[in-house]
Amino acid sequence: xxxxxxxxxxxxxxxxxxxxxxxxxxxxxxxxxxxxxxxxxxxxxxxxxxxxxxxxxxxxxxxxxxxxxxxxxxxxxxxxxxxxxxxxxxxxxxxxxxxxxx
Numbered sequence: 001x002x003x004x005x006x007x008x009x010x011x012x013x014x015x016x017x018x019x020x021x022x023x024x025x026x027x028x029x030x031x032x033x034x035x036x037x038x039x040x041x042x043x044x045x046x047x048x049x050x051x052x053x054x055x056x057x058x059x060x061x062x063x064x065x066x067x068x069x070x071x072x073x074x075x076x077x078x079x080x081x082x083x084x085x086x087x088x089x090x091x092x093x094x095x096x097x098x099x100x101x102x
Contacts, residue, residue, distance in 0.1 A: 012037060018051050025064055052077065 009032055013020045016038035027034040053061070053070065061067040082090040 009033065010035075016040070018057075022060070022064070025066060029064070052080075 011027055011032055011034040013023050013027070013034055013036045016036055020036055020038070024034060024036045053074070058067055058070070061070050079092060079094050081092050084090060
């Protein structure tokens with residue numbers, strides 16, 4: 001009988017943003033060999049961007065078992081700014097205050 005030996009399944013995750021890192025976390029928990037490819041030299045590159053977690057996203061992170069760690073390492077949003085690549089302001093909002101009030 002000729003049995004084929006299965007090799008570990010390998011996955012390539014493109015991007016170290018919230019979706020890529022969440023996928024990496026899930027693959028790691030499932031024991032699936034993978035690699036995350038990110039264009040920047042750091043996962044949290046200081047390029048002026050941020051990652052926002054809304055209630056539905058936090059619920060998923062809780063289900064994955066990392067919600068408390070994310071909250072512990074995060075800061076509450078006070079004001080949100082959107083800027084052009086040259087730094088010119090497009091908008092500024094305190095949307096989170098409005099959402100919490102509702």
